[in-house]
Amino acid sequence: MEYITLNNGIQMPIIGFGTWAVRGKEGYNTLLDAIHTGYRLFDTAEMYANQDIVGKAIQDSGIDRSEFFITTKLCRPHRPFVNP
Numbered sequence: 001m002e003y004i005t006l007n008n009g010i011q012m013p014i015i016g017f018g019t020w021a022v023r024g025k026e027g028y029n030t031l032l033d034a035i036h037t038g039y040r041l042f043d044t045a046e047m048y049a050n051q052d053i054v055g056k057a058i059q060d061s062g063i064d065r066s067e068f069f070i071t072t073k074l075c076r077p078h079r080p081f082v083n084p
Helices: 024-037 051-060
Strands: 003-005 011-013 041-043 069-071
Touching: 024 051
Parallel strands: 041 069
Antiparallel strands: 003 011
16 A cells, blocks of 8 residues: 655555445445455545444454544535634
8 A cells, every 4th residue: 555644744545445325234345345455545525424334344344443544524514613
């Protein structure tokens, strides 16, 4: 697996697995297959509504959580807090 080093020194895999179409038991099994194939970066989003199976597949994989890099996106109504 190749990595890129971010500005904060954390290394992120350069190839990730998108979870947009991953749903249900079949999606869960797909995620486990991806993990066992070597994927460690998973791209998620609140609007995908599948973060439960992404988390469960990671947990059930038997691989330490610290080895995974998870990205996520929020839907438009979520705005960053701005201190007045």
